[in-house]
Amino acid sequence: MIRIGVDAMGGDYAPKEQVEGAMLAIKQIPDIIINLYGDKQEIAKYLTNSERINVIEAPFVIPMGEKNAIKVIKDHPESSMAMALSSLRKEENDAVVSAGATQALIAGAHILVRRMPGFKRTAIAPLMPSVSGKETILLDCGANLEIRPEHMLQQAYFAAVYAKEVLGRPHPTVGLINIGTEEGKGREFDKEAFYLFKDKGLFEFYGNVEPKECLNPPCDILISDGFTANIVMKTIEGTAKGMGTILKRELKSSLAGKLGALLARKNLKNFKKAMNPEEIGGAVIYGLYKPVIKAQGASKAYGFYNGIRQAANVVRSDVFGKVRSYVEQHKAEFGNEE
Amino acid sequence: MIRIGVDAMGGDYAPKEQVEGAMLAIKQIPDIIINLYGDKQEIAKYLTNSERINVIEAPFVIPMGEKNAIKVIKDHPESSMAMALSSLRKEENDAVVSAGATQALIAGAHILVRRMPGFKRTAIAPLMPSVSGKETILLDCGANLEIRPEHMLQQAYFAAVYAKEVLGRPHPTVGLINIGTEEGKGREFDKEAFYLFKDKGLFEFYGNVEPKECLNPPCDILISDGFTANIVMKTIEGTAKGMGTILKRELKSSLAGKLGALLARKNLKNFKKAMNPEEIGGAVIYGLYKPVIKAQGASKAYGFYNGIRQAANVVRSDVFGKVRSYVEQHKAEFGNEE
Numbered sequence: 001m002i003r004i005g006v007d008a009m010g011g012d013y014a015p016k017e018q019v020e021g022a023m024l025a026i027k028q029i030p031d032i033i034i035n036l037y038g039d040k041q042e043i044a045k046y047l048t049n050s051e052r053i054n055v056i057e058a059p060f061v062i063p064m065g066e067k068n069a070i071k072v073i074k075d076h077p078e079s080s081m082a083m084a085l086s087s088l089r090k091e092e093n094d095a096v097v098s099a100g101a102t103q104a105l106i107a108g109a110h111i112l113v114r115r116m117p118g119f120k121r122t123a124i125a126p127l128m129p130s131v132s133g134k135e136t137i138l139l140d141c142g143a144n145l146e147i148r149p150e151h152m153l154q155q156a157y158f159a160a161v162y163a164k165e166v167l168g169r170p171h172p173t174v175g176l177i178n179i180g181t182e183e184g185k186g187r188e189f190d191k192e193a194f195y196l197f198k199d200k201g202l203f204e205f206y207g208n209v210e211p212k213e214c215l216n217p218p219c220d221i222l223i224s225d226g227f228t229a230n231i232v233m234k235t236i237e238g239t240a241k242g243m244g245t246i247l248k249r250e251l252k253s254s255l256a257g258k259l260g261a262l263l264a265r266k267n268l269k270n271f272k273k274a275m276n277p278e279e280i281g282g283a284v285i286y287g288l289y290k291p292v293i294k295a296q297g298a299s300k301a302y303g304f305y306n307g308i309r310q311a312a313n314v315v316r317s318d319v320f321g322k323v324r325s326y327v328e329q330h331k332a333e334f335g336n337e338e
Numbered sequence: 339m340i341r342i343g344v345d346a347m348g349g350d351y352a353p354k355e356q357v358e359g360a361m362l363a364i365k366q367i368p369d370i371i372i373n374l375y376g377d378k379q380e381i382a383k384y385l386t387n388s389e390r391i392n393v394i395e396a397p398f399v400i401p402m403g404e405k406n407a408i409k410v411i412k413d414h415p416e417s418s419m420a421m422a423l424s425s426l427r428k429e430e431n432d433a434v435v436s437a438g439a440t441q442a443l444i445a446g447a448h449i450l451v452r453r454m455p456g457f458k459r460t461a462i463a464p465l466m467p468s469v470s471g472k473e474t475i476l477l478d479c480g481a482n483l484e485i486r487p488e489h490m491l492q493q494a495y496f497a498a499v500y501a502k503e504v505l506g507r508p509h510p511t512v513g514l515i516n517i518g519t520e521e522g523k524g525r526e527f528d529k530e531a532f533y534l535f536k537d538k539g540l541f542e543f544y545g546n547v548e549p550k551e552c553l554n555p556p557c558d559i560l561i562s563d564g565f566t567a568n569i570v571m572k573t574i575e576g577t578a579k580g581m582g583t584i585l586k587r588e589l590k591s592s593l594a595g596k597l598g599a600l601l602a603r604k605n606l607k608n609f610k611k612a613m614n615p616e617e618i619g620g621a622v623i624y625g626l627y628k629p630v631i632k633a634q635g636a637s638k639a640y641g642f643y644n645g646i647r648q649a650a651n652v653v654r655s656d657v658f659g660k661v662r663s664y665v666e667q668h669k670a671e672f673g674n675e676e
Contacts, residue, residue: 215580242553260602
């Protein structure tokens with residue numbers, strides 16, 4: 001059985017949606033056990049079926065928006081997030097899912113889970129919606145704002161293994177986010193990354209991709225430094241939100257618009273669904289000792305369930321084990337001489 | 339009369355749309371004269387009304403996608419783009435509009451128009467659509483991929499003058515594009531820019547803005563380095579395009595959807611219009627000796643007309659003159675000691 005540790009107290013609607021998401025996951029996924037970390041009394045309010053679900057008391061909740069993420073996680077080993085994360089090194093779980101504060105989760109993952117041997121920099125990799133319906137892996141969405149190209153090489157390799165093993169893409173391709181498609185475009189950093197990716201041949205490298213194609217990219221994986229990819233992710237989110245607002249307003253501005261929207265309500269619902277991150281799952285933190293999945297803070301039960309499902313898929317396909325053994329056997333290729 | 343130089347041969351649909359845009363501009367804007375640079379015979383095919391329009395023969399057209407932008411513009415002083423740009427220093431025009439190759443236009447502007455005295459780095463500043471309908475100035479969209487915060491200070495000041503004088507915002511506010519809103523977020527570069535903007539008090543500084551709010555920002559101006567802002571611009575474009583495709587597909591997927599779309603066709607048209615860059619105008623290159631406006635490569639007549647209208651507004655409100663005299667009088671504030 002795959003054991004998933006769940007931070008039941010992290011997230012805007014915790015623990016209700018987390019507990020309901022866990023029960024949904026148990027119902028849908030036969031080969032998992034869930035360990036819920038949190039306030040037993042609070043969890044009991046929503047836990048109507050505890051089949052294959054254990055509850056472990058965690059008396060503290062990491063607050064959202066805490067400025068000093070490292071301090072808060074270090075100071076509170078009894079928090080639901082820290083306890084869930086610590087369980088990975090203790091071999092009590094195979095993966096952890098949390099919708100709690102992002103910065104605290106990253107800090108906690110580094111301190112309590114630690115990196116995979118030979119892996120220099122972690123990366124946060126959400127799945128983005130696309131026109132084709134096939135998710136795009138976007139990274140690094142904020143783990144390392146400033147990074148060296150050789151560390152991105154490991155991250156891109158990790159993404160390629162993930163795409164193959166979890167998303168079922170037999171020949172995953174990696175694109176470098178850039179302001180132009182030609183070779184030699186971008187900052188010095190982007191040029192270095194381009195030539196390194198091209199030379200090493202560790203994965204199928206597509207070349208530069210402009211974010212004009214962010215929802216319809218010619219590759220499976222879009223990569224840049226942790227600042228740039230985070231900006232791309234948030235711009236997609238902001239544009240989708242803004243356009244949704246404008247569309248709603250325009251449709252409501254006349255009777256014909258209202259009637260049209262009523263007639264096409266199923267279609268509009270599907271449109272909204274196509275852009276909804278909850279449909280897809282969370283963001284995986286690459287390069288840790290074991291998988292940690294960051295679910296959206298605003299996750300409802302279904303979205304959180306998708307995060308758990310994703311965690312189970314990552315464990316089942318042994319993405320972390322495969323990357324780990326490759327990295328250990330090919331230290332030189334990743335510039336791990338230091 | 340305001341004299342606008344127009345590169346009639348630059349753009350995906352040149353010279354047809356450029357000539358028609360010029361004729362539309364003459365009709366709508368009483369205080370302008372247009373000088374069209376290009377192939378006289380080609381232009382004559384579309385020029386049905388030459389009132390206040392002069393045609394100046396330019397035998398060469400700068401090709402789109404030319405890799406060596408500096409070389410192509412230097413080698414072809416007889417091109418429509420180079421001739422239009424050169425006219426600014428010769429005091430034959432007050433502003434230039436071109437929908438030609440971006441990199442060549444930037445290179446040409448630097449070589450043939452040159453910078454405003456005391457202005458260290460130019461910036462490309464398109465106007466972006468927003469939920470409120472009030473355009474947002476986004477910069478730098480690609481003139482300086484790597485830049486020092488003190489040079490961004492000048493650019494932000496320029497944008498503030500533009501917002502006040504051309505967009506009619508009495509108290510324009512500047513936001514720094516960042517991955518979080520708190521002070522101290524982002525790369526070292528972003529932190530430096532934050533404190534510099536805050537300390538100098540040259541304009542109203544809003545603080546950090548996440549691109550989650552790119553279509554509904556809490557400020558008039560969004561600024562970052564030339565790589566980041568270009569990525570934001572292209573991600574907005576890509577998301578809008580992708581969402582448009584998904585919406586269309588969903589609406590066409592059933593009879594009810596098709597009927598609904600038919601009923602709400604005016605509303606959907608307005609929705610599309612709200613996100614169309616053609617409605618807004620081109621991108622102004624800040625910090626040159628005189629204004630150069632880059633219209634969208636795919637501009638049709640109406641979009642190109644909006645670029646000309648914008649150029650006339652910039653000249654009429656003397657944005658460049660106002661910034662120039664301020665920068666000359668306050669050299670120290672902009673770190674112009676070097």
